[in-house]
Every structure is written in structure tokens, then in C-alpha cells.
Amino acid sequence: MKRNKTYGRHFAVVIALAALLVLAACGRNSAGTIVEDKVNVVTTFYPIYEFSSAIGGEDANVINLLPTGVEPHDWTPRGQDIVNTSKAQLFFYNGAGLEGWVPDFLKGLNADSKVKAVEVSKGVDLIMTTEDDGHNHGAVSEEQDHEHEGEEHSDESVDAKHTDPHTWVSPKSALIMAKNIRDSLIEADPDHKAGYEERYQVLADKLVQLDAEFTEKLSPLPNKEIVVSHQAFGYLTRDYGLQQHSIMGLSPDAEPRAQDMLNLAKLVKEEGIRYIFFEELVSDRLAKTLADEAGVDTLVLNPVEGLTEQQVKDGEDYFSLMRNNLQNLLLALQ
Structure with missing residues (x-):
């Protein structure tokens, strides 16, 4: 129990630092003007x-x-x-x-x-999930909820509104x-x-x-479980026969509990998972914390939510980033 409390305190500090890094990245440099003849x-x-x-x-x-x-x-x-x-x-x-x-x-x-x-x-x-990240991301709208008024719901169906x-x-x-x-x-x-x-x-x-590339290359792999920092890969894992375990929820700044991190570390060790995936637009601190705890390495798995400045300079796009994801999945799941 002492180890869990110490880990929890360390974990709280990590979360605070990660949040500051995310906020620091949120500069406003978008551009664009209306063109009359298009x-x-x-x-x-x-x-x-x-x-x-x-x-x-x-x-x-x-x-x-x-x-x-x-x-x-x-x-x-x-x-x-x-x-x-x-x-x-x-x-x-x-x-x-x-x-x-x-x-x-x-x-x-x-x-x-x-x-x-x-x-x-x-x-x-x-994909519907019982995951509640505390930010109301993915919440069913009031209009959608009214469509089901009068229906009986189990406790599970009421929870699954994200x-x-x-x-x-x-x-x-x-x-x-x-x-x-x-x-x-x-x-x-x-x-x-x-x-x-x-x-x-x-x-x-x-x-x-x-x-076709994802289907052909992922289907024969013996391992199917991945651990990710942010629960962003549900459609990818569903469509290609994988299973994701996430440190955080649907939002990358949701706060996991220290016990959740300990449970994930245990899962990683028991299942022989060799890599923890992180993404580039948010801090990798939590992923590295979990990797250190479990004695494994980290790799990038990109949810392709945006490009970094360097990726723009390098001419990266959706397809190059997705193929990078595929190569890292192949490395992790061999």
C-alpha cells in the first residue's frame, strides 16, 4: 500500500506537468481568407x-x-x-x-x-463507450436522448452515452x-x-x-493488444482485429487514477506487451511513466488529429502518418 500511495503522488505531479505542456502548445496561428470566385x-x-x-x-x-x-x-x-x-x-x-x-x-x-x-x-x-472523460466529449446530444424517451434502459445502457x-x-x-x-x-x-x-x-x-495494407499486414500477427496514451484508436482496432487499452480516456487530457496506471502496468507485464504508444501533439510524460513502471519502451501511434510544424516542413500527410502507424504497430505486435 505504501508503494501505491507514493506512486499516486508521483502520478499527480506528472498529470499537472502534462496539462501545462498541452496548454503551452495551444498557440493561435491559423490563417485563411475568403475567396470570392470559389x-x-x-x-x-x-x-x-x-x-x-x-x-x-x-x-x-x-x-x-x-x-x-x-x-x-x-x-x-x-x-x-x-x-x-x-x-x-x-x-x-x-x-x-x-x-x-x-x-x-x-x-x-x-x-x-x-x-x-x-x-x-x-x-x-x-462506437459507443461507457468512458466518461470529464469533458463531455462524445456525449449523446439532448435531441438524440429524446429520441429514446420512454424506452427502458439498463444501468449499462444509461452509462453508455458517450x-x-x-x-x-x-x-x-x-x-x-x-x-x-x-x-x-x-x-x-x-x-x-x-x-x-x-x-x-x-x-x-x-x-x-x-x-488493404492494414488488413493484409495486421491480420496474421499473433499479438493483438496495444496500450495507448489516449483512447483514440477504437475505429482502427475494431476494423483490424486489435484491442486497445488506454492510459487516458477519449480526451488526451483526461486524468487517470494511479490505480489504473498500476493495473495497466500489470497487464503489460502479464501479456508480454513490449511498447507503450504515445502521440506527438500532447505530452508523452504519462506514457513514459507507465513504460518505466512496466519495464518496456515507447513508440509513436499518431491519431492524425493535426500536424506538427516539423511534419508540415517534411511534407507529411494523412497517408504518410497512417503508414508510419502501421509500421509501428507491426514492430510492436510481432
Whole structure:
């Protein structure tokens, strides 16, 4: 018991430091202006921006709200973001509970705005979880809850009111999101339908190829369990036969208990897990703490929520980061 208390105190200090590092990273350096002779699209964060830019091509002006190097879960927009979105034709957001600020943001748009808001994750088979990260991420909306009024619920179903919002991390779900983006662009700008369809097909072919690579390379591996810092890989693990155990919840700044860390360390040792995965846009301190406790190493598993400044300079994109993920999964699960 003494060891547990000491570990708990150490763990609390680690959490505080990690939170400060996350806040320090949240600079505001996003940019983008409305272009009068194109369909203007505002996106909430990187994967939607990349897919929209790929499909929109020269026919669309795509503005991303989230600055480079910032983790999207607790980001909130600025006044200029409201101005740009009010003048745009399309506003693409992930939905599934990721951007909790969207309803109030849309209410704050100019009264004469004709922008159409599109939840690009619509149609994805969403993962429900009993995970409650304390930030209301992924919470079922009041409207959705009313749809089930009068139904009997077990205690488990009442608890399971959180949606895993990390849809884009699986190429299978990303393909559905790309289709929604294509359809919305065509509806807003039918004169350029042929271009949108052609560029969508190029993107779709790349996503199908990526899906095939994950399926072919992960399916024969003997080990299937991974330990991650942030519960962001539910769609990836579901679609490719893996199982994730997370230090934190759906939000990367959720606070795990010291006992949870001890239990994870025990699991790592019992299952022979060799790596703890961390991500680049948040502090790796907790992952390293767990790795030290369990006597294993760390590796990057990127939820592709955004790019670092260095990744931008290196020309990285969704596909290169996902293939890096695949290589690290292969290393960890051999």
C-alpha cells in the first residue's frame, strides 16, 4: 500500500506537468481568407482539411480553423473564425461529439449567413463507450436522448452515452467521410461536379489501398493488444482485429487514477506487451511513466488529429502518418 500511495503522488505531479505542456502548445496561428470566385469551405481540423483540399482542388478555397501543432479536443474558435465561416458556403466538422463548441459557434454566425454545416462522420458505424472523460466529449446530444424517451434502459445502457469521435483514424471510416465531403461540394457547386468526382476517386483509391495494407499486414500477427496514451484508436482496432487499452480516456487530457496506471502496468507485464504508444501533439510524460513502471519502451501511434510544424516542413500527410502507424504497430505486435 505504501508503494501505491507514493506512486499516486508521483502520478499527480506528472498529470499537472502534462496539462501545462498541452496548454503551452495551444498557440493561435491559423490563417485563411475568403475567396470570392470559389466555393469557400471552412474545416474544423486537419484530416477534414486534407480530404476537403484533395477533393476540392482548384475549385474550392479551404480554410482550416485549427492551428498547426494544436490538439483539437479542447480548442475553441476565435472571432475571426466566426467571420470567415459566416461568409463561407460550407462548414465541415467531424461531429460524433468531437467539437463540443460547434452548436454555440453556429448560433453565433451572422444572421444573413448561408453557410451549410455538414457533419462529415455521418454514416460511420459509431462506437459507443461507457468512458466518461470529464469533458463531455462524445456525449449523446439532448435531441438524440429524446429520441429514446420512454424506452427502458439498463444501468449499462444509461452509462453508455458517450461516442468515440475518432472516426478518421480508420481508413474505412475515412472513406465514408470523404464521400460526404464530395457530395456536399457537388451540392454547393454543381458546375464543378466532374472535377469533384474525379478528385474524390483519386482520394478514395488511396484510402482503399491503405485499408488493404492494414488488413493484409495486421491480420496474421499473433499479438493483438496495444496500450495507448489516449483512447483514440477504437475505429482502427475494431476494423483490424486489435484491442486497445488506454492510459487516458477519449480526451488526451483526461486524468487517470494511479490505480489504473498500476493495473495497466500489470497487464503489460502479464501479456508480454513490449511498447507503450504515445502521440506527438500532447505530452508523452504519462506514457513514459507507465513504460518505466512496466519495464518496456515507447513508440509513436499518431491519431492524425493535426500536424506538427516539423511534419508540415517534411511534407507529411494523412497517408504518410497512417503508414508510419502501421509500421509501428507491426514492430510492436510481432
